[in-house]
Amino acid sequence: MTRQYRLFTLEEAVNFALLALLIFVILPAMLDPFRLNLFGKYLTYAFVAVGLVLCWGAGGILSLGQGVFFGLGGYCMAMFLKLEASTPEATAIQSTPGIPDFMDWNRVTELPWWWEPFQSLPFTLVAIVAVPSAFAFVIGLAMFTRRVGGVYFAIITQAIAAILTILIIGQQGYTGGVNGMTDLRTLAGWDIRPDSAKLVLYFVNGALLFLCLLAGQWVRKGKVGRLLVAMRDQEDRVRFSGYNVANFKIFVFCLGAAFAAIGGAMFTLQVGFMSPTLIGIVPSIMMVIMCAVGGRHSLLGAVYGALIVNGAQTFFSEQMPELWLFAMGALFISVVMFFPTGLAGLYEDHIRPRLPGLRPRRPGRAEPIATAAAE
């Protein structure tokens, strides 16, 4: 079969452009540096949500451990930054100058061997994507070849998140423990703390997010994406057609992990530290919720979902610090109950039909590109 898939329909191109307008023009123009930095932080979660759209929305694989990959990416970045911040001069007060402060506090007197490569920026940049992807590959290989899926997979990934958190906290001489890695200062000599640097990082973050979105779009529109959807809906039929189902699942899971890891690295750069609280179960579930709010079938929806969930959390907790959990809880429940397809579903059902020249794709509830199963 040599059928060509177009990467974008006109409508999708317009929607991408609108999001780009929002991220690159409207937000920077409207917000002061502090708020813009906050939105930059929200957008780092959007990487995870976009990855989840591919794994969960398209592939039907729900991972409750995306925080693991977000965290691994973030920690790789943080290790590099921490080493750079721990020059012998800056750490002269320690009993062993030149190693990160938390190592010194825990009587580690020598940089562990697996820290050494993180002195190099190129290695770090590769590791940010490679380490989490490799980890995802191992998990995926073990699980998908044995046809673990659905709820089981969700709970096992959740347990992995719990283990990694305990492990990082327990090995604090090498990882910084509960505190995480704090007081990160420069990236290859460039101070990441002033507002001007935050602005640059915001745009870098936005650009990377769009690269991930494009990659996601490409995967979804291509053969892999169609097979994934087919697998989600009728796994056995795909298998009987001669495809190795596990390989596709592993691929998309690794891709989601890589996206999450890039987000994590950008988080470290923009927020200035990394801590195990970003790995555990709570953040991992929050990431899934962002994806659900945005619409689990829509790449762009995931970005909006990340912005809305985090924005709501900030807004509610500033307005009513004592009661904001009520608002968040109610938001999650009502989204699941009343808008199971999230914001993207609202768009499909209510906005899209009113746009000139666009008819509903299918009557009733939109289950986008599910028809691909029939290919």
Add this chain to the structure above:
Amino acid sequence: MFDGYTMGELGAIFAMQGFAGLILFSVYVLMALGLAIIFGQMGVINMAHGEFMILGAYVTYLCSLFFATFLPELFGVYFFVAIVLAFMASGSLGMAVEWGIIRHLYRRPLDTLLATWGLSLILQQVYRSVFGAREVGVRIPEWMRGSLQVTDLVEVPFNGLLLMTLTLCIAAGVYLMLYRSAWGQQVRAVMQNRVMADAVGINTGRTDRLTFGIGCGIAGIAGSAFTMVGSTGPTAGQLYIVDTFLVVVFGGAASLFGTIASAFSISQVQSVLEFFLSGSMAKVLTLLTVIIILMLRPQGLFTLKVRK
């Protein structure tokens, strides 16, 4: 580490260590039984399970206050009243939640996870608003706080004995209900084939509500029992959720016996490791072992053969 101890002393330590493992086992079984019903039988991922437990703990707290104030002479036995009330409170809340939220989501099991997560946030804040952000101290009657002197060296805590007895009773009760009662038959029928069950005249809606309610009620009993050994605060429920799910999944979700077997093996491994290693590493190793076994045997220890 065993230098300079007599055989008797070592024997005593090991006896008590075995007992510690049994206490942990009881804790795990109590945690997991309710979830085994809700998750295993109904397929609902109830992230608010911990909050239902804490509701039971708070009911116990209120009960202890009530008895201390109005019926001080009966304080010694208030705990048994508290258990019943905790079951009823968590059970009714569970049924209300099933009616309001869960029943709309049976076709989308993963979505129950998100909705119940929202529910758990709300419940935590309710507890905080009602009972305050601090922990509450549940007073335990004197007789339950002591220990039984078996020999000079071996002391067996009463609360541990009570916990085990309770676990035994509830496990037996659940078994009888699920496998020896008409209701249990209906529950299993609905689980295996909802449409068919409906067709043969089972009121699936009512069965679901009751099942969910009983699962939550058992969580309430667990919470009530845990006031003896753990803390009671708005967020305490979160502590249990990962362990609980792992126990159930490890056991093979749909199997009651599997849940008990998995609780037994996990608790024994953990308590032995804890004795020889530091607590943090013991926990990591235990979880890791569970995960590796799950990767090798993803369906859990025991499974029902069900046609999918």
Add this chain to the structure above:
Amino acid sequence: MKKTPPVLPGVHTNRRNVLMGGAALGAATLFMPKGLRAQDFPTDQVNTTGLAVTDTTATVGILHSITGTMAISETGSVQAEKLAIAQINAQGGILGRQIDFIQEDGASDWPTFAEKARKLLINDRVPAVMGCWTSASRKAVLPIFEQQNGFLYYPTFYEGLEESPNVIYTGQEATQQIIAGLDWVMREKGAESFYLIGSDYIWPRTSNKIARIHIEKNGKQVVGEDYFPLEHTQFNSTINRIRLQRPDVIYAIVVGGSNVAFYRQLKAAGIDLTREAPTLLTISVTEDEILGIGGDNIEGAYACMKYFQSLDNPNNEAFVAAFKEMWGSDIVIGDVTQAAYLGPWLWKAAVERAGSFDVDKVREASPGIELDTAPEGYVKVHDNHHLWSRTRVGRANAEGQYDVVYETADLIEPNPFPEGYQ
């Protein structure tokens, strides 16, 4: 020509006049310096850096977790800070300005702490923040405070190894809290062997490191050292190990909800702390934690810290009475709560001494500030931004309070970077 603000009477010479404060609210008004009116301190002179200080109010930040797991511990600090602010306002405020506060929720999540700290400093421009509890939250906000030149009053006893120009540490650092208590237990209880146990994070680990070095320096023995994940709830295996090792002292630095499990299980396992065989010495259980543990489960344990609710002095009586009046009669007050209460008062003293709200001037004025109205007694700010304070040992009673059994004769000098203990 610039008008210099009037020098406050007696700030540098006689601390009694200036700092007689809110602890003894009623009586203190007699001694209050009169005539601190806002118009004597024009806003453009006391606030040259654009802080949230107007002609009538100064707005500070309160940044603690009021949701999530840490809310259990941090609630007391929030209450204490609000009480201090209310009392300061009742006395006429600071430099004639009423103190307003913006409260933010750190949600027991370190990135959230960082986000809210940024908001308070950049958006709200608060001249001071009372906040943080765990080391992790402090570490998360510290770079922000240093970069934005904020000023933080941090209330918790902590591991030391830190000295920031932008933080005043109103709790004790580790050596202050630990060494006096160990000396006491070796001297009074003849302790020879110690079993160290703690939650698995930096404060217990660093504290136990200091404790171990001090114990071994004195020729005594450490027979075990154990760490548990935060929120661990099963201690029976450890209790058996403790039995096996038979230490004279269990040295416990367990935090949060784990405490409840630890002490209840200890009691149930037949280790009655009132028999003092072994003696239990803790540096992490305040009256707040006992609320959850239950007094009858921990009776007989010793705690070593700088403040107990039962301290017998007029400052403390007034403080406890005012606290109960504001927050309810059944409330308890722990060490950290008291330290949090000092924050606003130390800030007030520093602002008045500096005659300015500007952070740089307040920082400069802070070392040497004395407070003899503190519930814990007289305290003084050291050049290293920690407080000189006494350390006390208390014995837990069945009512959930500590009876003070020992108090160091002198104030202990804070020493966040102790030589020979690293």
